[in-house]
Each structure stands twice: as structure tokens, then as C-alpha cells.
Amino acid sequence: MSNIKYNLIDRTEPVVLKENLGFGNHFTDHVFEMDYTPEKGWHNAIITRLDKLEFHHATTFMHYGQTIFEGLKAYYTPNGEIQLFRPEKNMERLNKSAKRLCMPEVDIAFAVEALKELVAIEKDWVPKNYLDSLYVRPFMIGTDSLLGVKPSTAYKFIILLSPVGAYYPEGFKPIKIMIQEDYVRAVRKGLGECKTAANYASSLLGAEIARKMGYTQCLWLDAVELKYIEEVGTMNIFIRFNDEVATPALTGGILHGITRLSTIQLLKDMGYNLVERLISVDELVSRYEKGEVLEVFGTGTAAVISSVGEIKFRDNILKLTKDNQPGELATKLFDELSGIQRGTIPDRHNWIQKVDVEVTA
Numbered sequence: 560m561s562n563i564k565y566n567l568i569d570r571t572e573p574v575v576l577k578e579n580l581g582f583g584n585h586f587t588d589h590v591f592e593m594d595y596t597p598e599k600g601w602h603n604a605i606i607t608r609l610d611k612l613e614f615h616h617a618t619t620f621m622h623y624g625q626t627i628f629e630g631l632k633a634y635y636t637p638n639g640e641i642q643l644f645r646p647e648k649n650m651e652r653l654n655k656s657a658k659r660l661c662m663p664e665v666d667i668a669f670a671v672e673a674l675k676e677l678v679a680i681e682k683d684w685v686p687k688n689y690l691d692s693l694y695v696r697p698f699m700i701g702t703d704s705l706l707g708v709k710p711s712t713a714y715k716f717i718i719l720l721s722p723v724g725a726y727y728p729e730g731f732k733p734i735k736i737m738i739q740e741d742y743v744r745a746v747r748k749g750l751g752e753c754k755t756a757a758n759y760a761s762s763l764l765g766a767e768i769a770r771k772m773g774y775t776q777c778l779w780l781d782a783v784e785l786k787y788i789e790e791v792g793t794m795n796i797f798i799r800f801n802d803e804v805a806t807p808a809l810t811g812g813i814l815h816g817i818t819r820l821s822t823i824q825l826l827k828d829m830g831y832n833l834v835e836r837l838i839s840v841d842e843l844v845s846r847y848e849k850g851e852v853l854e855v856f857g858t859g860t861a862a863v864i865s866s867v868g869e870i871k872f873r874d875n876i877l878k879l880t881k882d883n884q885p886g887e888l889a890t891k892l893f894d895e896l897s898g899i900q901r902g903t904i905p906d907r908h909n910w911i912q913k914v915d916v917e918v919t920a
């Protein structure tokens with residue numbers, strides 16, 4: 560692209576052939592970066608080597624938390640193309656997070672182009688194995704160096720790439736989650752709708768406690784009444800009752816998941832009675848006891864669709880799958896969505912954007 564500079568290094572050997580990539584352990588040779596100042600706006604756009612960043616000890620993001628991020632994936636298709644799933648949605652959400660945290664917005668079209676350019680340059684790092692993909696992590700931080708609680712004036716926007724395998728160690732096996740009542744993740748009118756570091760910092764202790772008790776993740780409740788189910792912290796949640804598929808309404812404390820949005824569309828396409836509404840823990844437990852809870856699953860870029868095998872709430876253990884096999888609807892949705900993402904199922908909704916791998920610097 561015309562206004563991106565390039566500082567490319569000799570390539571290192573991509574790790575994409577590794578059996579077990581894990582999640583977030585490997586990084587490609589290059590990143591995209593640009594800087595913001597009030598005078599110049601966004602400038603210094605460059606694709607450069609992944610290296611250390613140097614910051615003054617008083618850099619504001621380290622003290623006051625102005626950091627926002629996104630997560631999406633690039634996939635290798637059977638006919639050798641590389642494609643992205645709804646990348647402009649991620650940049651729209653980044654801008655939404657930016658507004659809430661008094662950070663500058665990016666030009667969505669430019670950010671998506673920069674992302675495609677970077678992925679094209681790193682095309683050899685896009686894993687070809689089924690279930691593997693290239694995780695794309697755009698993020699923004701406040702870079703003024705001073706102490707004092709006020710918005711930074713300068714910012715850095717970076718796109719980092721990481722070839723990844725399955726998000727959960729369980730792979731596509733059902734996960735176990737625990738309803739957390741002692742801590743909350745995010746509160747409506749707070750930062751719950753933003754992909755910002757604070758929400759993840761806030762979730763760590765509850766999640767550690769859950770992990771020690773043998774659960775993969777927490778299912779978080781609304782922070783005001785501790786009554787309604789919100790989300791899992793990296794995934795939105797869906798419950799298939801006998802007469803509907805329900806997912807918590809976006810009341811302010813929940814991230815607007817792009818996988819959630821896409822899953823809602825697919826469920827409507829499939830003819831399910833999809834409802835966005837408040838779902839209380841009491842309803843979940845009492846309807847489980849009546850045999851009306853058929854299936855629970857989470858949705859998120861990292862794991863796509865994750866079947867939930869067990870939910871713990873106080874002394875209640877809700878068993879949701881048989882023989883450790885993923886639920887029927889979760890499997891159907893996983894196949895459909897990852898088929899679209901990987902180019903094996905037609906993209907009826909125009910969700911896919913191709914990366915032009917012929918473009919080189």
C-alpha cells in the first residue's frame with residue numbers, strides 16, 4: 560500500500576508445521592505499527608520486524624490502563640487462498656472501545672487494508688492444518704510519558720500475528736465452567752462492552768479459583784444483581800432450551816461478540832427460535848431440573864464454538880453432555896461456521912474477505 564513503509568527482515572522458518580501450536584506461543588517475523596499524535600493524526604504506518612518496544616517508565620498505558628485490543632483469524636482454504644472473517648467488524652468494535660476509553664479511532668478501511676497487507680507478507684505463517692489458523696491481534700495503547708490521570712495524547716496501534724492451534728487444551732471436547740458469585744468481570748456502564756485489559760485483569764482471580772476446582776472458565780453473572788448470566792469472559796454463551804435457543808441480551812456488561820452475531824444469524828437461517836433476553840441462574844437451574852436444558856455452548860473467535868459439558872453453580876452440578884461428546888447443535892454450528900471461515904462452505908452472508916497474497920512490498 561502506498562502510505563505504508565516496509566522494513567522487512569530475512570525470514571525465519573515459520574513454525575506452522577509444528578504438531579501442537581498451542582495458543583499465543585508463536586509470533587511471525589513482522590508487525591504493523593502506526594503512531595498517533597493530535598497534530599499529525601495517525602502517521603508512521605510501517606510493517607516492521609517484531610522486536611522489543613521501548614517505553615519511558617511513566618508511559619501512561621502501564622499505569623492507567625488505556626489499552627484496547629481485538630482478535631480475529633486468517634484461514635487457509637483448500638484451494639490455497641487466505642481469507643479473513645468479518646475483519647471490518649473487529650475494527651468497528653476497536654473504535655467503539657476507543658471511544659469509551661478516550662482513545663483515537665482508526666480509519667476502518669485503512670486498518671483492514673494494513674492487516675491484509677501484513678497477512679500477505681506473512682502468508683507462509685498461515686497454518687494449513689484443520690483447526691489451526693493465524694490469529695490476528697490488533698491493539699492500541701496510550702504512550703504519553705507522565706503521571707496523572709487523564710487521557711494520553713499520543714498512541715500506538717499495532718497488529719501482531721500468531722499461528723495458533725485449538726484454544727482450549729480440551730480441543731473440541733466439551734469444557735466445564737463454573738458460575739462465579741464471589742467476583743464480577745465487568746459492570747454495565749463500565750467497560751464490559753470494551754475489549755480492554757481491565758476486564759481480563761478483573762477476571763483472573765475468579766478464573767484461577769475455577770481452574771483449581773477443575774473448571775476451564777468462569778461463567779460470569781451481571782455485576783449489579785448477581786442474578787443474570789452474562790458471558791464466559793472470552794466467549795458469549797448460548798443455551799438451547801426445549802422451545803428456544805437463548806443468549807443473554809446485550810445489556811452493557813457483555814462483549815458484543817462477532818461470533819455471537821454470526822451464530823445468531825446461522826441459527827435463524829437454520830430455523831431455530833433464537834431469542835436474546837435476560838437469562839437468570841435460577842431459570843437455568845430450575846429448567847435443567849425439569850429436563851428442559853438441552854445444550855449449552857460458547858462462541859468466540861479463539862474457540863469458534865465450544866460445547867459446555869458441565870456447569871457448576873454452588874452445589875448444583877449441571878451435566879449437559881453424554882460420554883464427553885460435544886452437543887449436537889454446537890457441533891453443527893462449529894462445522895457450519897468453521898466451514899465458512901475455511902472456505903469449504905459457501906459464504907452466503909458476505910462475511911469473508913480474501914487476502915491478496917500476490918501483493919508484496
Ligand SMILES: *Cc1c(COP(=O)(O)O)cnc(C)c1O
Nearest residue numbers: 792793794814816817818859860
Ligand atoms: C473476544 C471476546 C468474546 C468473543 O468475541 P468474538 O468477537 O466472537 O471473538 C467474548 N467475550 C469477551 C469478554 C471477549 O473478550
